[in-house]
Amino acid sequence: xxxxxxxxxxxxxxxxxxxxxxxxxxxxxxxxxxxxxxxxxxxxxxxxxxxxxxxxxxxxxxxxxxxxxxxxxxxxxxxxxxxxxxxxxxxxxxxxxxxxxxxxxxxxxxxxxxxxxxxxxxxxxxxxxxxxxxxxxxxxxxxxxxxxxxxxxxxxxxxxxxxxxxxxxxxxxxxxxxxxxxxxxxxxxxxxxxxxxxxxxxxxxxxxxxxxxxxxxxxxxxxxxxxxxxxxxxxxxxxxxxxxxxxxxxxxxxxxxxxxxxxxxxxxxxxxxxxxxxxxxxxxxxxxxxxxxxxxxxxxxxxxxxxxxxxxxxxxxxxxxxxxxxxxxxxxxxxxxx
Ligand code: URA
Numbered sequence: 001x002x003x004x005x006x007x008x009x010x011x012x013x014x015x016x017x018x019x020x021x022x023x024x025x026x027x028x029x030x031x032x033x034x035x036x037x038x039x040x041x042x043x044x045x046x047x048x049x050x051x052x053x054x055x056x057x058x059x060x061x062x063x064x065x066x067x068x069x070x071x072x073x074x075x076x077x078x079x080x081x082x083x084x085x086x087x088x089x090x091x092x093x094x095x096x097x098x099x100x101x102x103x104x105x106x107x108x109x110x111x112x113x114x115x116x117x118x119x120x121x122x123x124x125x126x127x128x129x130x131x132x133x134x135x136x137x138x139x140x141x142x143x144x145x146x147x148x149x150x151x152x153x154x155x156x157x158x159x160x161x162x163x164x165x166x167x168x169x170x171x172x173x174x175x176x177x178x179x180x181x182x183x184x185x186x187x188x189x190x191x192x193x194x195x196x197x198x199x200x201x202x203x204x205x206x207x208x209x210x211x212x213x214x215x216x217x218x219x220x221x222x223x224x225x226x227x228x229x230x231x232x233x234x235x236x237x238x239x240x241x242x243x244x245x246x247x248x249x250x251x252x253x254x255x256x257x258x259x260x261x262x263x264x265x266x267x268x269x270x271x272x273x274x275x276x277x278x279x280x281x282x283x284x285x286x287x288x289x290x291x292x293x294x295x296x297x298x299x300x301x302x303x304x305x306x307x308x309x310x311x312x313x314x315x316x317x318x319x320x321x322x323x324x325x326x327x328x329x330x331x332x333x334x335x336x337x338x
Contacts (some may be wrong), residue, residue, distance in 0.1 A: 214265030259294030
């Protein structure tokens with residue numbers, strides 16, 4: 001395995017861990033033998049046994065269990081060269097073949113997002129031309145924003161939002177990824193395609209809803225060659241006024257919060273467990289909010305039950321908006337053929 005492949009796997013592992021944490025996963029299984037091996041001193045690079053072709057000395061296990069990862073959520077770059085082989089193993093295979101001990105992933109960040117006053121009433125709604133003008137002004141300010149200096153330096157675009165400024169339905173995601181940063185539009189990468197499918201399955205289009213993120217800039221990844229990272233609480237609080245202003249302008253009848261980070265950003269909470277809150281209506285300044293899984297979670301977990309859960313959340317949204325629902329739509333993902 002080349003060092004570039006290794007870095008890509010390492011980055012993918014970091015990303016996977018961060019996603020698990022944002023999905024509310026707090027523990028990972030690890031074999032005692034693996035734990036002991038990970039605690040062993042790192043072999044010197046001129047040690048022939050440390051070459052990437054050397055046989056692993058421990059049972060294949062995801063490197064997500066490395067001590068650095070547990071401590072910080074961001075493994076250092078000096079990990080032992082034997083890890084790539086272990087990382088290449090499928091998580092499921094590894095999980096199934098091990099007798100796990102349970103170890104905590106890193107704890108949630110200490111920095112709290114200032115609490116949003118989610119009961120503050122919205123201002124009187126604008127007429128359509130006023131909404132267009134207000135969103136234009138917001139866009140101009142966001143495009144020039146440098147409040148998060150490292151993000152502003154690293155970005156290709158400021159990804160403000162897309163859709164109808166008078167939409168009845170607003171989808172809120174986390175932050176732009178690489179594709180979104182490149183194209184300047186939210187949800188255009190793989191997760192975006194999944195979101196577009198969901199919107200279309202509801203009988204809507206991207207043009208008739210509004211799509212925005214908590215963060216308008218892609219979280220910078222200076223220590224990663226690949227993948228995205230979860231926004232930091234201080235980045236979310238810095239950027240949140242833009243989303244709040246978007247909500248004041250659009251005044252949608254329903255907001256769909258895509259994943260834990262969207263909920264954390266909207267409600268100013270340090271840690272939300274999406275598995276606990278999904279499907280239960282919340283209220284943001286009088287607007288009903290439906291929390292559901294992030295589309296990237298559906299991509300990672302292709303199970304029928306996860307798809308059905310998200311779809312049930314969308315059916316509830318459609319009912320709330322009095323959108324027509326066919327029998328076919330009601331039955332989506334109820335059986336393997338669906
Ligand atoms: N994930 C998000 O949360 N937002 C995007 O715009 C893209 C991926």
